[in-house]
Amino acid sequence: MDKLPNDVIEIVEKCGDFDELSEEDREYIVVQIDELYEGFFEDLFVTDMAIVDEPEGKHQGYGQYCNQHSVGWTGDSFEGTYYFPTEDGRYLAIEYSC
Secondary structure: OOOEOHHHHHHHHHHOOHHHOOHHHHHHHHHHHHHHOOOOOOOOEEEEEEEEOOOOOEEEEOOEEEEEEEEOOOOOEEEEEEEEEEOOOOEEEEEEEO
8 A cells, every 4th residue: 555655744744734835845745645646636625734643534445535525505516634644654634625
């Protein structure tokens, strides 16, 4: 099972807030995730990210999890959290809307 490298953990924990990530750090994280799940960032807006001990939601394969629900009047928009495993056994939790 592929896992995100520990330096992704260090970047996220160092900044503490998605909005405070430098453009270089954001691009690095996108590249690392794209290697595990190509196209993950297409058609979604990332609202936050954090390192967590345990994932929530449904298993997606390859150690990844997703906790998603529909929003809006017609239910055709979604928001949730996607969890990617990391080398140290924790998860990168990415909050998103699409």
